[in-house]
Amino acid sequence: MSNVQNSAASEIELQVMWNRLQSVVDEQAQALMHTAFSPIVRESGDISAGVFDVEGRMLAQAVTGTPGHINTMAESVKYFTEYFPPETMAEGDTYLTNDPWLGSGHLNDFVLVQPSFLDGKLVGMVSCTSHLVDLGGLGMGPDGSDVYDEGLMIPPIKLVDAGKMNDMLMQLIKYNSRAPFQNEGDVYALIACCDVASDRLASMMRELNITSLDRVGTYIFDTSRRITEAAIAEVPDGTYTHSMRVDGYEFEIDMVATMTIQGSTLKVDFAGSSPCSRYGINVPLNYATAYSVFGLRCLFAPEVPNNAGSLGCFEVTGPEEGCILNAPRPAPVAQRHILGQIMPDLMYGCLHQAIPDRVPAEGSSCMYDLPLRGGFEMNKGQDATQYAVEVTHNGGTGARPGKDGLSVAAFPSGVYGAQVEITESVAPLLFRRRELRTDSGGAGLYRGGLGQNIELESRENQPITWFATVDRVKYPALGRDGGLNGAPGVLRLMHSEIELNGKGKQEIPAGEVFDFRTPGGGGLGNPKERPAALVAEDVRLGLVSREAAERDYGVVLTPDSEVDAEATRNLRG
Amino acid sequence: MSERILDRLAVDIGGTFTDVALDHGGQLVTTKTLTTPARPIEGVLNGIRAVIEMAEIAPNQIGTIIHGTTLASNALIERKGAKTGFITTEGFRDILEIAYERRYDQYDLMIDKPEMLVRRDHCWTVNERIDADGKVITALDEESVRAVAEQILENGIESIAVCLLHSYLTASHERRVREILQEVCPDISVTISADVCPEIREYDRACTTIGNAYIKPLMASYLEDLSGAITAEGIESSLFIMTSGGGMTTLDTAIRAPIRLVESGPSGGAILACQVAEQCGADKVVAFDMGGTTAKLCLLENYKPHRSRQFEIARAARFIKGSGLPVRIPVIEMIEIGAGGGSIARIDSLGRIAVGPDSASSDPGPVCYGKGGGKPTVTDSDLILGYLDPDNFAEGKFRLDRDSAEAVVAEQIGAPLGFDATVAAYGISQLVDESMANAARVHAAEWGQEVAGGTLIATGGNGPLHASRIADKTDIDRIIIPCAPGVGSAIGFLSAPVSYEIIRSLYCRLSSFDASLVSRLIAEMETEARDIVRAGNNDDALNEKRVAFMRYDGQGHELEVIVPEGPITAETGEILRQNFEEMYLDMFGRLVPGVDIEIINWAFVAATMTTPPAKALIPANTNPAKPSGKTRIYSRKDEQMIEVETFNRADLSTGDRVEGPALIAESQTTTLVARSFQAVIDSAGNIVMNRIG
Secondary structure (H helix, E strand, O other), X not given: OOHHHHHHHHHHHHHHHHHHHHHHHHHHHHHHHHHOOOHHHHHHOOEEEEEEXXXXXXXXXXXXXXXXXXXXXXXXXXXXHHHOOHHHOOOOOEEEEOOOOXXXXXXXXXXXXXXEEEOOEEEEEEEEEEEOOOOOOOOOOOXXXXXXXXXXXXXXXXXXXXXEEOHHHHHHHHHOOOOHHHHHHHHHHHHHHHHHHHHHHHHHHHHOOOOOOHHHHHHXXXXXXXXXXXXXXXXXXXXXXXXXXXXXXXXXXXXXEEEEEEOOEEEEEOOOOOOOOOOOOOOOHHHHHHHHHHHHHHXXXXXXXXXXXXXXXXXXXXOOOOOOOOOOOOOOOOOOHHHHOOHHHHHHHHHHOOOOOOOOOOOOOOOEEEEEEEOOOOOOOOOOOOEEEEEEEOOOOOOEOOEOOOOOOOOOOOOOOOOHHHHHHHOOEEXXXXXXXXXXXOOOOEOOOOOEEEEEEEOOOOOEEEEEEOOOOOOOOOOEOOOOOOOOOEEEEOOOOOEOOOEEEEEEOOOOOEEEEOOOOOOEOOHHHOOHHHHHHHHHOOOOOHHHHHHHHOOOEOOOOOEOHHHHHHHHO | OOOOOOEEEEEEEOOOEEXXXXXXXXXXXXXXXXXXXXXXXXXXXXXXXXXXXXXXOOHHHEEEEEEEEOHHHHHHHOOOOOOEEEEXXXXXXXXXXXXXXXXXXXXXXXXXXXXXXOOHHHEEEEOOEEOOOOOEEEOOOHHHHHHHHHHHHHOOOOEEEEOOOOOOXXXXXXXXXXXXXXXXXXXXXXXXXXXXXXXOOHHHHHHHHHHHHHHHXXXXXXXXXXXXXXXXXXXXXXXXXXXXXXXXXXXXXXXXXXXXXXXXXXXXXXXXXXXXXXXXXXOEEEEEEEOOXXXXXXXXEOOEEOEEOOEEEOOOOOOOOOOOEEEOOOEEOOEEEOXXXXXXXXXXXXXXXXXXXXXXXXXXXXXXXXXXXXXXXXHHHHHHOOOOOOOOHHHHOOOOOHHHHHHHHHHHHHHHHOOOHHHHHHHHHHHHHXXXXXXXXXXXXXXXOOOOOOEEEEEOOOHHHHHHHHHHHHOOOEEEEOOOHHHHHHHHXXXXXXXXXXXXXXXXXXHHOOHHHHHHHHHHHHHHHHHHHHHHOOOOOEEEEEEEEEEEXXXXXXXXXXXXXXXXXXXXXXXXXXXXXXXXXXHHOOOOOOOOEEEEEEEEEEEEOOOOOOOOOOOOOOEEOOOOEEEEEEEOOOOXXXXXXXXXXXXXXXXXXXXXXXXXXXXXXXXXXXXXXXXXXXXXXXXXXXXXX
């Protein structure tokens, strides 16, 4: 057989290897999910798993629940190689950090890296990340004044030294936590997950009879970069600046991005953004980058997997003096995801200037969490159940080019919404309502997704403490191209009609009902151009009220909810 | 009247074929007839008449008919069910729309949610409320039910699903709603969630109830017609219906809870695999069934399939987990991937060969069928690589066109990559095998296991052909190809027990274990399950199992812990803790002291006893089998076509040995014995391939 055929067969093997590496990281992620303790891990897959070459370049990463690990893991492994140069790595080593600036933006995320060996030779590295339940300090709330208040911080350190467990480190991790045994279990699960990946990597290399990942790496990086660059090159060159105002904590925050597209390069900088908050809603640059790049990757060749080639096409920087999207040490960062989750909207604001027909309107974007506690402040002898739950809910997504937004759907996070029956079983709470919020989706040619109305109270007639971490209460999701804004979130006490704040610890008094309405997504395009029949269908389904149909869409309905063609024509002009 | 032993007959209606298998005093008679979609009963009767004729028996010699069907699944997939309405607790109209608030594809901004089986304007609420302890805190407002009943009539609803909050604890409100509906609108079919899925999680329970309501009228009329038609044939047998959990149930239960019938076909394949595994003493198995459009994988442990309590119907994207509606029923856990003989190969945007999930199915089918298919498929590449005999495909019913297959594979896959047809076909083959092997590994990892070192049992028209390369990619050293791998499901049905499984939610922590509550719940479950099984089989002793689904507080994955026999007492809690800790230690290597253990669900299974199959033996001395001819197949090692021997499976007998590389052909499939394997026929007629060297 000719050499041409030989190289053809080996090209097929490269394709097989790329698929296999993707499968290795999926298997790694499943192994971790299977044993993890933290509810957020199992409910939303808040983990990450990746395979790297000997230079620390990422070859493949598992598609897991939350985008916060995109980029952060890839960057993190590079830091590890600075602390532990490859020539010093030994078989059986595993390294660990939870430094928010080296890892994944807050202390709860543990990042592990393990060198992988084949017949005694270093052939690559594997890494995984998982969210641990508790690391002491003030916990996950935003009220720490700096990162040291937020819990135990561990620099890149040897967790396992040539097969020998660093018991002292494990003791520290347990001793500094309110959930010592869960932490221990999670750390062992992370190690096991790295072991699985190293093992699979070696067995793939044996089966395919290769001794180095260089060739497959080059193939993956080149292919991924080429396709991603081609997608960027389709966007008109230019510099696009966009500014968004969001609620913030003690002051309103401007999130500003300047995106420069030149040929096949795309750069983003956050100069002009507000300074850091004194509360833990600040975002380290690695994390701001992760959600920015996630938003961009949804538009630019999303079919290309995450790796050093595809991620390398996007360059994100922050101003040197720091800002809330490039929070310097030792800013508090525990709740960095509130603003982090709004990053895709910021990116789409820039891109809307370049490719207006490809980007969605703004969505509710940040999760609507209900971390609730009760029973702890009671005097002894009072009959109140002690509980602490973290219930996640969401609003609507922005209208999409050619399609309405999704009602009550997490984007960009992948966190599951809780089931009422489960929440009521684990805590003495009673939900009075959980229904779509009529008229909350921004009107438009394409309508924004709807938020939801939740009403809840204590089943034991006791006060409830709420640790608020939500945004878009003052500033709603904006519509685009004539589409109207989505409804902002509403947080109030139903009987006394007192409005609550979107951030910080607050109390829902005994006997009160908490009225918690999540935001709707923005609309896209002129609502007057939405086909009247679709508006009538929305009214029949109860998504839009008759009043809003007339007011926002200019559509008049007959008493049996059909379009009144003449009245509509007159109103729409 | 003298006792005579009656025959058992199994019928499996699939998309293309209806398979019938008759066990006539230990002799197996099988046939395949075309499915008659307009009136499936005709295909069933055709098949039954055919085996009666083949076995030369009188119709009344058949004592038991076991029936499995994809009708329920198809009605859901094709949206051919009843016009369905939904009733829930006031304030919670959008349980369906809100679901888990989740997008199933992270990077796709343009996804659609799965299409609901009920429109929002057909979702109604009634005023009532039960709390998480099962206490009524707002009594049912019967007027609100009557008002909804008017709406139901006005809207022409045919079937109604009722799912009220916490009804898995207290079902009285749901039952009363049903009574009122039966009074006001007696012609409308009603399903209440407490009957089909008494489990916590309102969205899952509502979807299960709706799925049941949606197919209930259709399945009831079909099953009643079938029962009548069988009697009209002069067969006086009891009719049993296969469920997705791998057991069979009575006609009445099937009519009442047809949602338990979805996916009953594949469960037959898994039962057969379990039998073969037990015959051959294979305790860790991947059962692999590769057909025309998909491949299904199921893990078996100690001759039992992995089981699960959740299944998805009506997926927006067929092979994407989470894109469908969850249905909580006992199922044999399987994954289905879009990799079959008809799966289409293409070059993706990254310049790589990608195979499936699109399929040319059977019409037009692969290019080589010559029925107008113009896209390269897995079967086309298998033909080019020499694995299929163009003259003897599908019992020689039609000739495969190799030239057209080569031309299309060369043009659509080879040319863009600079390969000839053979290398391109090799690429297609490699990548489809890779995706099946990857799916197997990742699926096992999801269960905390690995497939390496186990046994692969391959069935389906394409399974035996692809098995050895999947084994190579997953470090599996033994492959078994059972007899008649093409009608595996029907044969599996023959050995299914009559069984019924009930799962109910009762949340408790071991620290506050309430023996009387648990005891009452289990007693209720026992009575219900036993009654259903006794209805199908009054005599035999029953196999019974009680299970608690336990985990550490805060953990996501539950372990199925056996509840000790005898009455439930305070001590039971302590035994459960010991059993849980033993199992946990075994699986994860360390306990988590200081963390409470919680029980989420309880299960009770009653099943009739089944006899284990006789052990299959491999003779100490094996003999080289006699080849029937020679052919040329592609060799990865030589990177060219090489000559190999071919064998007819029908000619092989116990102790015959075939060295790889070779092909063993039979009427519905071909087995590839790879170079790294040696095949032997065991005493049960299985082809057993062991890795050599």
